Amino acid sequence: MMSWLLVMPIAIPFATAVFAWLARMRPSGRWISLAGSIASLVASVALLLAVLEHGVVAAQMSNWDAPFGITLVADYLGVVMVVITAITGLATAIYALGEIPQRMERLGYHPLFQTLIAGVTGAFLTGDLFNLYVWFEVMLISSFGLLVLGGSREQLDAGIKYVALNLVSTLVFLSGIGLLYGMTGTLNMADLREAVANVENQGLVTVVAMMFMVGFGVKAAVFPLFFWLPASYHTPSFAVSAVFAGLLTKVGVYAMMRMFTLVFVGDVGFTHEILIWVSALTMLVGVIGAAAQSDFRKILSFHIISQIGYMTLGLALYTPLALMGGVFYLVHHIIVKANLFLVSGVANKLAGHTDLNRIGGLYKSSPFLAAMFVIPAFSLAGFPPLSGFWAKYLIVKASIELDNWIIAFVALFVGLLTIFSMTKIWGMAFWKPHPDGIDPTPDRAPDHVRVPMMIPIVGLAAMTIVIGFFPEPFVQFAEIAAGQLLDPSLYVSTVLGVRP
C-alpha cells in the first residue's frame, strides 16, 4: 500500500506525459495535462496524510530491500515539497491554458512539462543517491526542452548556457557519488549516514562533501555558481519560467538540506561555516544584481538568487530554529516566486513588454492585477503579515540567537534592498504612464486567455495571505520537519527497517 502512495505522485505525471504526447495535435492534450496535474495533487495530498500519520513513510521498489534496491521515502520535508510541487504544477497547468500557443503545444509542451514535474517530484521522494542523480537528469533534459521550445535565437543562447553549466554540476555530483560509493560501498542515503561516520579517513569525506556542495550549489544557484540562472530564466514562456523559478533551484536547496543533515554531519564546523558565508554573499550579490536590472523577469531572476541565500542560511546555521526557518522559507518562496513570474506574464500580455522602461500604466488601467502583484511582492520583501515576514523572522531570529550579528544584519539589509527592487517594478510598470501611450486595460487580452492566467495568480496570492495570517500550523509543520532533519533516526529506521 505504501509503495502506491509513494509512487503515484511520480507515476501520474509520467503517464500524463505519455497521453498528452499522443494527443498533442488535438485540443484535448491540454485538458489531459490539466487532469493529470489535478490527479497528482490528489496523490500528493494522500501521501501527506500518510506522512502526518506515520511521521516517515518508505517503500522499497521492486521488493529489493534497502540498502540494495531503490527506496522511495517521504518525511515531513520531502512530502511538503511534493505537495507544493503539485500545487505549482497545477497552477502553471491552468496558466498554460491561456498562455501557451497551439504551436508550442504541438511541439510537445505538455509532455515536457509533465516530465519535468515527475523529475522534480522524484528528486524529492528518492532515498537513493544515484537515483537522485537520475532525477536530476530527467529534470535537466525536460527543462532544456522547455527552455528552447519555440526555438528563438535568444532561447537557444540561454539554453546552451543553462545546459553547459548544469552539466558541469551533474558531473561534479556524479564524481562525488562515485567517490562516496568507493569509500562506503552504499548509496542509500539512510545507510550512508552510518557508513560515512565509520569511514577512517574523515578528511576525504569532507572533500567529497564539498563536491556535493558545489554540485548542488550550481543547481541551487548560490554565489558564485549562479550565472546560468539570470542568463536563462527570462527567455522561455512565462508558465515555464514560473515553474523554473518556483521549483528547479529549490531541488538543489532540498538536496543540500538532505545531504548536509543526514550524511555530511561529521565536520559541521567546516562545511556549514563555509555555507554561512556563501549564503550571506548569495543574498547580497543577488539583491544587488537585481537592483541593476530593468527587465521584469531579470529582476525577479536575481531575486531568486538572493532568496536562495536565506534558505541555505537556514541550513548553514544548523540549529532547530534556523532549519525550521529554512523549511518555512522554502515553501513560502516557491508560492511567492512562481506567482510573481505569473504576474509578469499577464503584465507582458497587457502592456506589451517585460522591459520596465517600455511599459507602464498598469495600476490605473488594471488595478486588480496591481493588487495581485503587491501581495507576493511584499511577501517576498518580508512585510508583515504576509508569509515572507514569518520566514525572514525565523531566520533572523536564529542568527541572533547564535550571536551572529553580521549575518542577521545582512539578512535584514537584503530585505530592505528587496523592497527597493519591488518598488522599482511597482513604480515603473504600474505607476508611471505607459511610454507609448497605450492604456493597458484587462480587455487587451481576450477572456479565454486572461481568465486562466488570473486564476492561479489569485489562488497563489490567497495561499500567501493564508500562510501569513495563520502561520501556526505551518510553523509547527516546519518545526517537526526541522526536528526530523536534525535527528533522522526515524528516517533511518523506516528506510532500513529494524535491524537485528
Next chain:
Amino acid sequence: MNSIIFTAGARILVSLLFVFSLFMLLRGHHLPGGGFIGGLIGAVAFIVYSLACGPAEAKVALRVSPEGLAVVGLGIALAAGMVSIFFGDPLFTGQWYWVGGDSYETSLFSINSVLVFDIGVYLVVLGSILSLAYAFEEET
C-alpha cells in the same frame, strides 16, 4: 560526409551494432546488459547511419518520430512496472513465469515483465538520444 570507404563500411557496422544492441537488451537482468545500454548502442547505429547516408535517409529508416518512440517507450515501461499490482507485490517487482523449470539455472526460458520494462527503457533511450542527435544535425 562523402567517403566511399565510410559509406561502405557503415553498412556492415550498422547491422552489427543493431544485432549487438538487441543482444544486449535480451541479455540484461541476469547478466550485464539491459535496455539502457542496448538503447544507447542502437542509437549509435542510427547516428553512424545518418553520418554515412545523411540525416534524411536515417529518418526514413527509423520510420517513426524519435520523440514518439521515447514517449511510447515510457508508457510501456510504466505499464510493465504497474503489472505487479495484479500479483499483490510492491511496484516494479518483476513477475516471472519459468518455462521448463523454476529458476534461472533450471528453466529453458521465461516469460516475464522485466523484459517488457527493458524494452520500454530501450525505446526511451533510443528515442531521446536520436531526437537530440537529429536536432543537432539539423543545426549544422
